[in-house]
Amino acid sequence: MERLREYFQLESVALLGHSWGGLLAMEYAIRCPQRVSHLILMNSAPASYDTYLLLRQERRKRAAHIVGELDEITASSKYQEGDLESDAKYNRIHFATSLRKPEQLDQLVKSLRLNVTAAGIVKARAIEDWLMRETWLSSEYDLLPKLKELDMPALVIHGDYDVIPIEVATGIAAAIPGARLVVLPETGHFAYLESPDQVRKEINDFFRAG
Secondary structure (H helix, E strand, O other), X not given: OHHHHHHOOOXXXXXXXXXXXXXXXXXXXXXXXXXXXXEEEEOOOOOEHHHHHHHHXXXXXXXXXXXXXXXXXXXXXXXHOOOHHHHHHHHHHHHOOOOOOHHHHHHHXXXXXXXXXXXXXXXXXXXHHHHHXXXXXXXXXXXXXXXXXXXXXXXXXXXXXOOOOHHHHHHHHHHOOOOEEEEEXXXXXOHXXXXXXXXXXXXXXXXXXX
């Protein structure tokens, strides 16, 4: 991210991170606070090991009825090789529990398949595994104390139906001085897809406030 900023010769950036991208955005803001003018965290992933455990519990509860189906897919050689159809089938089942409106599932899965290749899928999974080892799989992982040192304007957007528990968002918002927390009604894990008008309004208001 820092190399990208340098490439475009930007003094600072307004940074928005969704889901796992929220975790990366927080890491960047902590390491390069002078380079972040505004921080927006949307449906952000947990910032600590303890809150990750809350997410894992919620996932298990929501996915209890589909665990067997998902295990069958992931055990197949096609899935492990990055087969696009197997990956799409997995995503369709997995993300169905993350959306408040099931009719948006096709749109979501389609967006995840843009410019995707089997090799890219396998590489992305390897990166995800590495990132997990560097963060949530360590009981010592905790960004919350470091978030208290940030001083840029921050907006935390969450959905009331998000698979990520509301405690994750409230904890992050409480840690960042002056951060504003917005919980959108009838919204799951993909606020930009499920509640685009509300998301646009909150972001516009955030920038107008400075």
